[in-house]
Amino acid sequence: MSRLLPTRTDAAVERSCNPDVLSLDDDETRDVLEALSSETAYEIFRLLNQTPATPARIAAELDQSIQNVHYHLTNLESAGVIEVTDTCYSEKGREMNVFVVSQDPTLLFLGTEDDRTSLKRAFKSFASLLGPPSILLAAGESISRIVTGE
Template sequence: MSRILPTQTDATVERSDTPAVLSLDDDGTRDVIEALSSETAYEIFRLLNETPATPSRIADQLNQSVQNVHYHLENLESAGIIEVTDTCYSEKGREMSVYVVSEDPTLLFLGTEDDRPGLKRAFKSFASLLGPPSILLAAGESISRFVTAE
């Protein structure tokens, strides 16, 4: 018997070529740093950077409770670095959101707005060599080290 409701997603991780740049004087910078500050949130972000996932799948893979995963997903979504991309259904027929890293990669720049024009030119050259996903991971690693050092 075939299922009427999809239990799997065919969502993929797609990114634009133009990153969002957050600087120290940007209101969203603190939100991004706070959202990625816990080890669990950071691991969720890394997982979603590889593949879209439901909260229950994330909980299984990270050996966390679904409630804990939901808490971190809400923080990451509020910071604008992940989003719901699809919906699928559990074996019991419950609707589940499928999360993915946001379409626009984000670069955290530890300078001010005044310093950004030269940064954008340099970043575009750098990103074309390595690709946006690798820059995003490098930025995430830097944030993780910065937050754990405090």
């Protein structure tokens, strides 16, 4: 017998190619670090980075109370690192949000806004350590936009 209301989601984790760059002198950076500072929040974020999930599924997988999971989901959503992507329904017919990591990846730069040229040098050094300069070619356009502020 098919169900009237969907109890599962077919949402997928899709990431864009435009990273959000956070630096130390940015208030958003503080919010992200505070939201991820607890072990439970960090584990929730890691789980959502692998697959979309409802609060009930997260609570079951991490052996946490649903109230604790809701608290951390609210903090993570307020910081902008996760978002609601879909809605499904429990066996009892209750509406449940399905959470995923935010579509834009986030790059945390441990410098200030004035240090953006250091970011470019850091990427060049990183690429030279790995060998192939193709890393910079693949990310070149995004990096140049970040560095120039365009």
